[in-house]
Each structure stands twice: as C-alpha cells, then as structure tokens.
Amino acid sequence: MRWLLAKAINIPIVLILVLFILVSLTGGILDQIMMKTIQVQVRREILANPKYAYLPQEKKLEIAKKLEEELIKAWGLDKPWYIKAFMYMYMLFTFKPIYARVLTTRIINPGSPNAYLIVLERIPFTVVLFTTASIFTLAIAIPLALLAARKPGGIVDKIVSAWSVFSVSMPWWWFAMVMIWLLCYKFPIFAGPEYQTNWTNPLDVAYRAALPVLTVTILSVGVTAYRIRGILLDVMREDFVTTARAKGLPEKIVLLRYVIRVAAPPIITIVLLSIVMSVVTGAILTEAVFNWYGMGLLYWEAVMANDIPVILVLTYISTLLYLVTRFVLDILYTYLDPRIRRA
C-alpha cells in the first residue's frame, strides 16, 4: 500500500510543477490579459454611470485611471512575479474561470468565452474517436501478436515488425493527409474534412468518424501488436512455459491458457496508457487534419488564434487527465497482477 500512497502524492506534486512551468512561461501574457480585462470593465462602468455623465472626458478618464489602479491592487497585479505566479497557480488549481481571447464554445452554452467550457465540450469527441479506434486496434493487434509470438522470425512476425517501424516513423497527421487525399478526393468514399458536420447528431458524427478511426487504427495496430508481441515473448521465456511445453501441451493451449494470463496486466496497462497518451498529446495534429471537433483541433485553433489562455487551460486539463489515468492504471495493474498485490 505504501507505494500506492507514494504514487498518489506524486500527482499533486507533478501537477503543481506543471502549473509552475506553465504559469512562469505565460505569466507576462496573462498579466496583459488581466490588465486589459480590468481596463475594459472600468471604462465601461465609468462611461455608463449617470453619476459621471456631466463630467468632461478628461475627468472621466482620470477617475477611470484611479479605479483601475485600485482594482489592480485589489487583484494583486502589482505584486512581484513570484507571488503572482502562485496567484495564477491557485487560480488554475481551483478552476477559477479563465476567459479565452478569441475562441468561444459552440455546444455547451454557445458563445461563452470560458476556457474550461471550451475545453470540456471537446473532450467527449476526442475520447470517442480514440476509444473506438483502440477497440478496433486491440481486436486486430492481439490475434496478430499471438500469431507473431508463436513463430518468432516467421512471416507474421516480420510483417508486424515492419508495420510497427513504419507506423512509428511516419507523422500520423501526414498519413492522415494521404488518407484524406486518397479516400475523400481521389476516390470519394468518406466524408472529407470540409464536410459540414452537425456535432450534436450522433449519426452524422459517426459518418465523419469513419475515416479518422480507420486511419488511427491502421497506424496503431502496428505499434500495439509489436509491443504485445514483446511482452508475450518475454513471458514465454519463463520457466513455467517450458514446463507446460515439456508436459506435451500443444503450443496453442500454452499460448492461450498460460502465456496470455500472465501477460494480460502489462498488455492492458500499455494499451490503455497509449490510448491516454494519444488522447492527451499525440492526437493534436491528426485531429486538426481531420477537422475533428476534439481537443487536438482546439490546440490547432488556439495556436492559430494565438489564444494563450485556452492553450494554458488545455495543457493543464490534459496533464491532469493523464496523471489521473496513470494512477488508476497503476491500481488496476496491482489488482490484476497478484505478484505485485502481495508485495
């Protein structure tokens, strides 16, 4: 149990450090954004207030300036940077609303500039896309890995190995471009990225999802099958497998009853972890190329619009997601693997 506690303590430490890195990188820009917000608020208030209506323009501006300074002091923007950094960190840590510069929500409360809402409404799309792709991937990769592990160096093994080399060496977003060109324009079978999708209609979304799922599946089968094959081969070197073979059990039964059972926990962990990784980071450009309404496209849009608050929140949320999932996986792994549970 002790290591579990250590891992649990790890989460806030990492999170605080990520926040610190993010805030210290973007602090200057955040300052500007806050100042601007105060300025706009104050000007609007002074100009709309009937109490000041009779005053000349210079007088109004003077009052505005005074109010601005008061607000800046009240918000703590005049403090040195290290205090402000903690302030911003606290702000992110407690999910205080942060407003986007340009981007707005489209599904939840359309038109809201709240960066958290902007990120939140994208998460389901990314999760759906990559979970579907992963289910297909597993369905293909596990049998493939079993076949490859049965005869190391055989034809299936060579195919898996070559496939994994190519899916690791190519940028996935480039492969997505090639697939779009081939299957949306050269041979128009699937909906292209410019297809106007109604993101609240599941059927329409499924039609749009077909090509991204196909592309991601093709690429991840190679990597996943290669990894599973490695785990299987490691397990097959253990003594109990030799014993089982010596007993005269057919290879098929050895693989399916003995090897798989031991290899399952690391396989599940690795596969789930790779899904989370692709949801959190790897998908940025693939989604953008497919114009798929997920977190990856949001990254692209935020970079293009130079919307730092959105990128900040997006990175924060994805780190959080990643850390929590890794923690859950650790617990799952312990549960599945008796050797670790007892230790």
Place this chain on the structure above:
Amino acid sequence: MPLSEVVREVWRTWSGKFSIILLIIMGIGAIAVVLGTPYTKLSREYLLEPTAWATYPKAVPPCWAVSKKAQVINIGFNTSHLKPEVKTKAYGPYTMYNVTWVYSFKYEGQAPPSDTLMKLIVHKSKNLLAYRLYVYMVRPDGSVIHFAKELPVVKEETVILGLPSAQGVTWVSLSNLPLNSAVYQTLVESLSKYMKKDVLAQLGLGTAIWCGKGGRVLRGTYRVVVDAVFYVQGKLKSLSGKTSIYFAARTLPNCYGLMGTDSVGRPVELGIMLGLPWSFVISFYVTFLSAIIGGIYGVLAGYVSGWKSEVLMRIVDVVNSLPFLPILIVAIMALKSYSIWLIMSIMVALLWAPPVIVIRSMALQIKEQPYVEAARALGASTPRILLRYIMPQVFPYLVAIMVLSIPDAIIAEAALAFLGLSDPTVPTWGKMLEFAWNEHAVINGWWWSFLFPGLALTVYCAAFLMLGRALEPIVSPRIRGR
C-alpha cells in the same frame, strides 16, 4: 564489445543491413548538399524569395506521372526585325497609319502548358499621335484571342505586360494577372466566346489560350498579329525607329523533374534536398544532448543511494509526466521566439528524462561489480568512478536509446513546423508539409507536394529506428545475458 563486432552483428540482420545502407546514402547526400551546392543562398531563395521561382511551373506533377507532355516554347520577337504591312490614309493635315506585323510559330505539345509567361512592351516616338494598339493571336482552328484591343499608348515606353524591376522588365504570368488590368479583361472577354466560364476558371488564362472548347489542346500553327494605328502630322519618310513592339511568350511545362513543384513553383526535390542536412542537425543535436544528460543523470541516480536517489528519481518522474508536445507548444508560443536552437534546446529539456530509468537500473547492477568496488577501495573519486568505470558500460546502450529516439525528435519538429511554430530561416520537411496543407494541396489533388516530404521523413526515421532495433539486443546486457 568492440565497434567492428557491433557493426558486424547489425549487418547480419536484414533490417540492419537495410538501415546501414540507407543511412550511408543519406549521410553522403547531406554532405553533398551542404558542400556541393550554394546551400545558404539556395535555402534563402527557397524560403524567403518567391520571385526566384517566377519562371518555374506552379503546382505541376512529377514528369514520370504525366503521360501527355506540354511543349516548352520560348518565343520573342521585336517588330523592328519583322516586315510590316503598312496602310495609310490622309485626314487633312494628318495621316493615319495602320501598321501590321505577323509572327507565326508552332505548338505541338500533347497537352496545354501549365501557364504562359509574357512580356509586351511598346516603344514609340513622340510625334506619333492617338496611338492605338491591337495584339491578338490567331489559333490553328481560326479562333482569335485578343491580348490588347484598341489599347491607348501614351508614353514613349509603355509596359503592357510585364513587371518593371531593377533588372529590367520581368515575366508576368497570364494565370495571375491582376483582375482589374486591361489585358485580363480583354483576354477573358475573347476567351469566353470559346469556352464556358467555369472551364476557363479551372484552367487559368495561361493554359486556356492554348485550348479549344472543353479544354482540349489546339496543336498547329499560331500567328501573333500586332496591329498599331496612329496619326502623324504630315507624312513619315520611313517607319524605322519610330515605333517598335517587343512581344515574348514562354510556356511552362505541365510537369517538373522527379517530384513536381509546389504552388509557388519551388521544386519539391529541392526542398527535400535542403531539408536533409537540417534533419541530421536537429535529430543529432536533440538526441545526443538528451542521451548524454540522461546518461550521466541516470548513472548518478543509480550510484548515490537513500534520499538523494529518491529526490533525483522524483524529478525524473515529474519531467516524464509532462505532456511533451503541448509543453513544447506553450513554451515556444510564450517565449515568442522561433529560433531553431531554442526549439531544439526545449526538446532536450523534455527528452533527457525517459532513458534515465533504464540507465539507473543498469548502474545499480554495475556498481555492485567487484571492479567498481576495487576502484572505490583504491580511493577513486566519485566523478572518476561514474565517468571512467560505470559510464563506459552504459554507453553502448545509451547509443541505442539515442538512435531509437531520433524519430521522436524529428517528428516533433515536423509537428511544430506544421503548427507554424518553426524557424523561418530553416528549410525542413515539416515546413513543406505545412505549406502544402495551407495551400490546400490535399483538396486540389497536388499529391506530390505532400507525399514526398512525408515519405522523406518516414524513410529517414525508419532507417534510424531499424538501426536502433538491430542495435538494442546487441548492446543491452540484460537481453544479451538471457
């Protein structure tokens, strides 16, 4: 294990052989590009000077992919060398001159050219009044395309088609004429008699002037007719030196080289050639530095014990938990500097941590070995033990890790370039992909402009990955021991 033996081991496997050959070819290629070409000048032109590619065909496929080729014709004539046909008519004190020059040539390409470049410059002396110019082309099927129709010429030198620049008048592309220019309007007016508006828009004017109905190429004899009408007080003794018209046309091929060109006209193979040395620089800088830092750190973390080791590993945990690409994006956007050295250094700051865990576990085993203990007993200092006794044992594995992480570094750089966060002075393959994507190459079907840079990336990474995979079992003592 000596180096020659490692190489022999790698060479024994099929993929090892393949990767070594590929790497040698690419290495020689990169050196040849840097030493054998004016590299800095070429990359500056490639990235920053679109005018350098004005005479290249735009967005054309590679030549092996095109079955029907266009003919490249290069004509240019000055009317002072041609024999004019002159008609005169007197109006009181004035005489009207109608001078006609005809120039004929043949076009025999199987396909229309991708574009036509032209120059049309008129010179006249001051005493020619109310000068009007007619320039048209009679095509093999008898149809007439007007370039200038009753165009008034006032100045002594008038550039009707062409871009005046410091080096004289340069070519102007017919497909990219300004929409408000007189020539554009005349051309569209006369062409729309023979073809529909949408076909015309699809072909572009530079192609359409060589096409008949439906966009099929017209082969045969073309005649360019230049017709000038002007008035003179009294009568001219001779025409020579009074007026001359320079007309030049140059068709651009509908295919280019091995890999075609992008929409600015830059050859794709040039981009791939220029990107190769930078791929080596980026991947080696990033992976070498991060392997060295990670190696020393890992050895240190394995050598020290207790809370020191715990703290060191906690730091590694934190860095390993950072989402790589998002942090990279945030850092570059926040620092507002796209310098390639900065980008690579940030990558190093994030990529040194992954190898530490394995290196540390190796160091833990090695430090228990008798020879390390003996060295310690003899009073060797900690840095000496780390660098001279443990590091050499770990080093081969470190090299394998370095080679295996090359795809990560180079693909991350390409991803940044694709987001537009790349050094504007460095030609990389990722930047080519970004350009192709932003110019809608996928939708327009310009497959060559994104297929080849991506393939170059894939081949480059695959070569290192295969080498790494062949190297790993040889240098890793854990696996070798089994």
